[in-house]
Amino acid sequence: MRHLLVFPERDSAEEAAETVAGWFPSLGVPPVVRETLAGEDDAEDAQWVVVLDDPGGGLQPQDLARLDALAEEGEGWREPG
Template sequence: MRHLLVFADRDDAEEVAETVAEEFPQMMPTVVRETLAGEDDAEDAQWLVVVEDHDDTLPPEDVARLDALAEEYDGWRESD
């Protein structure tokens, strides 16, 4: 399973990625920029922290922590 933490600001995404890496050393979060379909303005890009859970073994309390981190920085979590 892949968890996508979505943010409007790059700095927020990078800070959350650092926190995830510290709190979940088994995860290797990456920060990527996602341009919204049909948008020409670079300001409309979202920043994603991609957290791979290859074995789908992340316990519910850790998923809740990812949700809390996202909300703390005015973002949200999506699962893929």
């Protein structure tokens, strides 16, 4: 399973990636990429995305709630990838 944490600012995305790596060390440090999401016409509207791979599907509902809260703190959101 893949989860995407989407942020408007690079700093927020990088901080979230570090936090996630601390919470779930077995998953490693997730990469941060700049991506234009569907419906975005302008490159300036591109978002910063933390790509969190959970190959075994081991993240539990409470873990996903923590990821949701983390994303919201950075004015972002989580979506399954």
